[in-house]
Amino acid sequence: MLYFSKWKAFAILAVSALICLMAVPSLLSTSAYDSLPGFLQRKIVLGLDLQGGSYIVLQVDAGELRKGRLEQLRDDARRVLRDARIGYSGLNIQGDTVQVRLRDPQDGNAALTQLRTLAAPIGGTLSGTGQLDTDVSLSGDTIALAPTATGIQSRTIQAVSQSIEIIRKRIDQLGTTEPSIQRQGADRIQVQVPGLQDPSRLKALLGQTAKLTFRLVDTSMSAQQALQGRPPAGTEVLYSQDNPPVPYLIEQRVLVAGEDLTDAQPSFDPQTREPVVTFRFNTNGARRFAEATQANVGRPFAIILDNHVISAPVIREPILGGSGQISGNFTVQQANDLAILLRAGALPVPLQVVEERTVGPGLGADSIRAGLIASIVGASAVALFMIATYGLFGVIANIAVAINVGMIFGVLAMLGATLTLPGIAGVVLTVGIAVDSNVLIYERIREEARAGRSAISAIDAGFTRALATILDSNITTFIAAAVLFYVGSGPVRGFAITFGIGIMTTVFTAFTLTRLMVAIWVRSRRPQHVPI
Amino acid sequence: MRLLRIVPDDTKFDFIRFRRISFPISAFLSIVALVAFFMLGLNFGIDFKGGTLLEVRYPNNTLNIADVRSTLESLNLGEVQIQEIGGDGEVLIRVAQQPGGEQAQQAVVGEVRAALGDQVEYRRVEVVGPRVSQELLSYGIVGLMLAVFCILIYLWFRFEWQFALGASIANFHDIVLTIGFMAIFRIDFDLTSVAALLTILGYSLNDTIVIYDRIREMLRRYKKMPTDELLNHSINSTLSRSVITHVTVTLALLALVLFGGRAIHSFSVTMMFGVVLVGTYTSIFIASPLLIYLGVSTRAIAEKEEKEAKATAARSKAERITP
Numbered sequence: 001m002l003y004f005s006k007w008k009a010f011a012i013l014a015v016s017a018l019i020c021l022m023a024v025p026s027l028l029s030t031s032a033y034d035s036l037p038g039f040l041q042r043k044i045v046l047g048l049d050l051q052g053g054s055y056i057v058l059q060v061d062a063g064e065l066r067k068g069r070l071e072q073l074r075d076d077a078r079r080v081l082r083d084a085r086i087g088y089s090g091l092n093i094q095g096d097t098v099q100v101r102l103r104d105p106q107d108g109n110a111a112l113t114q115l116r117t118l119a120a121p122i123g124g125t126l127s128g129t130g131q132l133d134t135d136v137s138l139s140g141d142t143i144a145l146a147p148t149a150t151g152i153q154s155r156t157i158q159a160v161s162q163s164i165e166i167i168r169k170r171i172d173q174l175g176t177t178e179p180s181i182q183r184q185g186a187d188r189i190q191v192q193v194p195g196l197q198d199p200s201r202l203k204a205l206l207g208q209t210a211k212l213t214f215r216l217v218d219t220s221m222s223a224q225q226a227l228q229g230r231p232p233a234g235t236e237v238l239y240s241q242d243n244p245p246v247p248y249l250i251e252q253r254v255l256v257a258g259e260d261l262t263d264a265q266p267s268f269d270p271q272t273r274e275p276v277v278t279f280r281f282n283t284n285g286a287r288r289f290a291e292a293t294q295a296n297v298g299r300p301f302a303i304i305l306d307n308h309v310i311s312a313p314v315i316r317e318p319i320l321g322g323s324g325q326i327s328g329n330f331t332v333q334q335a336n337d338l339a340i341l342l343r344a345g346a347l348p349v350p351l352q353v354v355e356e357r358t359v360g361p362g363l364g365a366d367s368i369r370a371g372l373i374a375s376i377v378g379a380s381a382v383a384l385f386m387i388a389t390y391g392l393f394g395v396i397a398n399i400a401v402a403i404n405v406g407m408i409f410g411v412l413a414m415l416g417a418t419l420t421l422p423g424i425a426g427v428v429l430t431v432g433i434a435v436d437s438n439v440l441i442y443e444r445i446r447e448e449a450r451a452g453r454s455a456i457s458a459i460d461a462g463f464t465r466a467l468a469t470i471l472d473s474n475i476t477t478f479i480a481a482a483v484l485f486y487v488g489s490g491p492v493r494g495f496a497i498t499f500g501i502g503i504m505t506t507v508f509t510a511f512t513l514t515r516l517m518v519a520i521w522v523r524s525r526r527p528q529h530v531p532i
Numbered sequence: 533m534r535l536l537r538i539v540p541d542d543t544k545f546d547f548i549r550f551r552r553i554s555f556p557i558s559a560f561l562s563i564v565a566l567v568a569f570f571m572l573g574l575n576f577g578i579d580f581k582g583g584t585l586l587e588v589r590y591p592n593n594t595l596n597i598a599d600v601r602s603t604l605e606s607l608n609l610g611e612v613q614i615q616e617i618g619g620d621g622e623v624l625i626r627v628a629q630q631p632g633g634e635q636a637q638q639a640v641v642g643e644v645r646a647a648l649g650d651q652v653e654y655r656r657v658e659v660v661g662p663r664v665s666q667e668l669l670s671y672g673i674v675g676l677m678l679a680v681f682c683i684l685i686y687l688w689f690r691f692e693w694q695f696a697l698g699a700s701i702a703n704f705h706d707i708v709l710t711i712g713f714m715a716i717f718r719i720d721f722d723l724t725s726v727a728a729l730l731t732i733l734g735y736s737l738n739d740t741i742v743i744y745d746r747i748r749e750m751l752r753r754y755k756k757m758p759t760d761e762l763l764n765h766s767i768n769s770t771l772s773r774s775v776i777t778h779v780t781v782t783l784a785l786l787a788l789v790l791f792g793g794r795a796i797h798s799f800s801v802t803m804m805f806g807v808v809l810v811g812t813y814t815s816i817f818i819a820s821p822l823l824i825y826l827g828v829s830t831r832a833i834a835e836k837e838e839k840e841a842k843a844t845a846a847r848s849k850a851e852r853i854t855p
Binding site for chain 1: 535536537538541542587589634635638641642645653654655656657658659660661663664668671672674675678679682683686687690723724726727730731733734735737738739741742745746749769770772773776777779780781782783784785786787788790791792793795796799800803
C-alpha cells in the first residue's frame with residue numbers, strides 16, 4: 001500500500017494539479033478570461049441566488065392549445081365539406097371533439113373519406129411513426145373529429161420549440177446580458193435573466209401572445225345593439241383596453257395579420273407628438289392592405305392585438321405604400337414593447353407564468369459574503385482541530401482536503417456547473433466529511449499499532465483496511481446525492497452537484513494523495529513508532 | 533507536541549446492553565415526532581404550498597411594521613404574514629396562495645410592489661403557482677423514497693440482508709425524528725429541507741456503515757466470540773473515529789448555522805439536528821444493537837460457513853468423480 005512508482009506518483013500529482021488548475025479561469029477577470037484559448041474557456045457560473053437575477057418558468061396553456069386545435073379542425077372541416085359539396089346541418093365543437101351532422105346520411109362514407117384527409121401523420125410524413133393526429137369516426141349521420149392525445153402532445157412540443165425562438169427574440173431586444181432560455185419537461189420553458197431586478201416588464205412581454213390583426217369595423221349596427229341582440233354573422237364584439245373598455249363590433253375576416261409585417265419601430269407622431277409604432281408590410285401584406293383600404297375609404301378599421309382593440313381609425317385615403325402607424329395613447333415604454341412584440345412575432349399559444357424567483361443584487365452579494373465567511377470559518381475550525389488531534393498527520397489531512405476543495409471547483413468549472421448558496425454549503429459539508437476519510441485511516445493505523453504491529457506495517461494495514469470502509473460508506477452517500485440531483489431543481493441541484501463531486505474527489509484524494517504523502521514521509525523518516 | 537485525545541484507547545462501554553434504555557427512548561421520541569407531525573403538520577414553505585414571498589428592505593430606519601401591515605391588509609389578499617428579520621429594516625412578507633389559478637398569483641407581486649412603492653429594496657421575490665408547488669412536493673416525496681430504496685438495494689448487495697434492514701430501520705428512525713423536530717420547531721419545510729433530509733440520510737448511513745463494516749470484519753475473524761461482545765467490541769473500536777468525525781462535521785455545520793446566511797438557515801439547522809444529534813446516536817445505539825434482533829450472530833455465521841464448506845467439498849468430490 002505504501003509503495004509508489006515514480007510514474008504513479010507523478011501521475012497522481014499531475015491529475016490533481018490539472019483538475020485544480022481548471023478552476024483558475026473562473027477566478028480571472030472577464031478580459032483575461034476572454035483572451036484564453038477556447039478549450040480553457042470553461043468556468044463556474046454563479047447561480048441567480050448569488051449574482052441576482054430573475055428565474056421564470058412559463059407553461060404552455062394546454063386548454064388554449066386544445067381549443068385552438070379544435071377551432072382549426074372545425075374551420076378545416078367546413079372548407080373540406082364545402083369543396084366536396086357535401087351538405088351538413090350542424091358543425092360545432094362539443095367537448096373535445098368536432099361534431100359534423102350530415103344532412104343526408106347517404107353521404108356518410110364520402111364525407112368520411114374527405115374528412116380523413118385532415119388527419120396528418122404525427123411528426124410529418126418523412127420521420128413520422130405513422131400515427132395520425134386526429135381520429136375521424138362515423139356513427140349514424142354524425143362524424144366526430146377528435147384530436148388524439150399523441151397529436152396534442154406533439155403539438156405541445158412544437159409549440160414549446162417555436163415559443164423558445166420567439167421568447168429569445170423578445171428578450172434579446174431588452175438588451176439584458178446572457179439570458180438563458182431552456183425547455184423544461186414537455187410543456188414548460190425556463191427563462192433565466194441574470195441581473196434583472198424587476199421582471200414585471202419581462203413577464204408582460206412574455207405573457208402576451210402578440211397576435212396582431214387588421215380587420216374592418218362593422219357599422220351596420222352599433223356595438224351596444226350587437227351586445228343586446230345578436231351580432232351579425234361573421235362579426236364579434238371586442239373591447240378596447242381603455243378604462244372603462246369600449247366595445248367595438250368587428251368583422252371576423254382578417255384583412256392583414258401580424259405575419260405580414262417586416263418591421264415595427266417606436267416613434268413619435270409628427271403632428272400630435274405622442275408615441276406611436278410605425279410598421280411596414282411585406283409585399284403580400286402591402287398589396288392586401290392597399291386593396292382593402294381602397295375598397296373601404298371612409299369606413300373605420302380596427303387594429304387588434306390579442307383580442308383587444310388598440311385603435312380603430314377611419315380610412316381617410318387608400319394606404320398604398322405598405323407602411324403605417326399604430327397609435328393608441330401609448331407611453332414611450334408601451335410603444336417600445338409593442339414594437340418588440342411585433343418584430344419578434346406572435347407566440348403559437350398563450351404562455352402562463354407558473355413560477356418566478358427573483359433575487360436582488362443586494363441579497364446576492366450578502367449571500368456570497370455569508371457563504372465565504374462560513375467556508376473560511378468552517379474550514380479553519382476543522383483544520384485546527386485536525387492538527388490538534390493528529391499533529392503532522394493532521395497537516396497531511398488538511399493539505400489533502402485543500403486540494404480536494406480545489407478539485408471540486410475544478411470539476412465544477414469543467415462541467416460549466418452552476419454554483420449556488422446551497423452549493424457552497426455542499427462544499428463546507430464536504431470539508432467536514434472529507435476529513436472523515438483521513439480520520440478513518442488514522443484511527444485504523446493507531447489500532448493496528450496498538451495491536452502490536454510495527455509502525456510501517458501498521459500504517460500499511462491501516463490504509464488497506466480503511467480504504468474498503470471509505471469506499472462503502474461514500475457510495476451510499478453518493479447515492480443520496482445522485483437522487484437529489486435527479487429530483488432537485490435550481491439551488492437544491494446546485495447542492496447535489498457540489499456534494500456529489502465532493503464525495504468523488506474525497507475518495508480520490510483518500511486513495512491517492514493522502515497515501516502518497518504518508519508514503520513519502522515514511523520513506524524519508526523510517527519511523528519506529530506511529531506518531532498519532 | 534501532545535496531541536488531543538478525546539476518546540481514550542480501549543474503551544469498553546457496553547453499548548449493546550444500553551439498548552434496553554435507548555430502544556424505549558427512541559420509540560418514545562419517534563411517537564412524539566409522529567404525533568407532532570400529524571397534529572401540528574409541517575410548516576410548508578411556498579415551494580410546496582404555493583403563494584408569494586417577498587423579502588424587502590427599508591433603508592435608513594424607515595421601516596414601520598404597523599404601516600406595512602395596514603398597507604398590505606388593505607389589499608385584501610387573504611392570509612398575509614409579515615415578519616421582521618435581521619433587524620436591518622428587513623421584512624419578510626408571505627402571501628398565501630390566491631384562488632384563481634396561475635394568473636392570480638402573478639398579480640399579487642404587482643399589487644404589493646405598487647402598494648409598497650419604489651423607495652424600498654426588493655431583495656427577493658418568489659412566486660410559486662399551484663401546479664408547480666404540487667409537483668415539487670411529489671418530487672420531494674418520490675426523491676426521499678427513491679433514495680431509501682436505492683440505498684437498501686446497494687446494502688443488500690454489499691452486506692447480508694440483516695444489515696440492509698437494520699440500516700433502513702435506523703434511517704427511517706432518523707427521518708421520523710428530524711421531521712418531528714421540524715414540525716415542533718416550525719422550521720420552514722421547503723426544497724432545501726428535502727436536500728437536508730437526503731443528506732442526513734446519506735450521512736447517517738455513512739456512519740452506520742463504518743460500524744457495520746467493522747462488525748462484518750469481526751464476524752469473519754472471531755467465530756467463537758459471543759455476539760453481543762462482538763458488537764460491543766466493534767462499536768468501541770470505531771468509537772474514537774465516530775467522535776472525531778462527529779466533531780469535524782459539527783464544526784463545519786456550526787459555521788454554516790452561524791455565518792451561512794438566512795437563505796440556508798433552515799437547511800443548516802435541520803442538518804445540525806439530524807446529523808449531529810440523531811445520526812451518530814442512531815449508528816451506535818440503534819443500528820448496531822438492532823442486528824441482534826435481526827439474527828446476526830457469530831454462531832449463525834459459523835454454521836453458514838460450515839454448510840458452505842461442506843457444499844464445496846461435496847462439489848469438488850463430485851467433480852473428481854466425473855471425468
